[in-house]
Amino acid sequence: MSWHGWHTYGYGVKISELGEISMSKVVELVQTAPNFAKDFNKWLSDCEIKEPTLEDLEEFDTYHCLGLVTVLKEIIFEVEKIELIACDDFDGEKYLLFEQTYPWRMTELEKSLKEEDIQSLMVKYLSKITDAAITIDYYDPENGG
Secondary structure, rough: OOOOOOOOOHHHHHHHHHHHOOHHHHHHHHHHOHHHHHHHHHHHHHHOOOOHHHHHHHOOOOOOOHHHHHHHHHHHHHHHHHHEEEEOOOOOEEEHHHHOOHHHHHOOHHHHHOHHHHHHHHHHHHHHOOOOOHHHHHHHHEEEE
């Protein structure tokens, strides 16, 4: 048996610091990404979920169990064409991050982004689902398995 640990370095948000999240606003936000919305709505129908909760979203992401963070990541990728990372740490805290990576793994759009662009992107989407102040910072969540 082996164990492997890792850090994910990036700029973004710790989801637990967003305060109260409006699930009805999350459902509205999903509809802004038509391809993702189709898959999401099919999942709701298949699971016979008529009024989804944040806890239900944990079941949507059956591979990583990152729930809301995965939903946000997918919406932003479809609409903005910017790849963010959904991850968690040893304590179960979840993060949505713009990850530091090799330039050849980035699109020209991603290479051109400035810190202010990431801030605007995060505020644009997160302010649609919460009224809390949005803290955007540098994080390096550590996890393993």
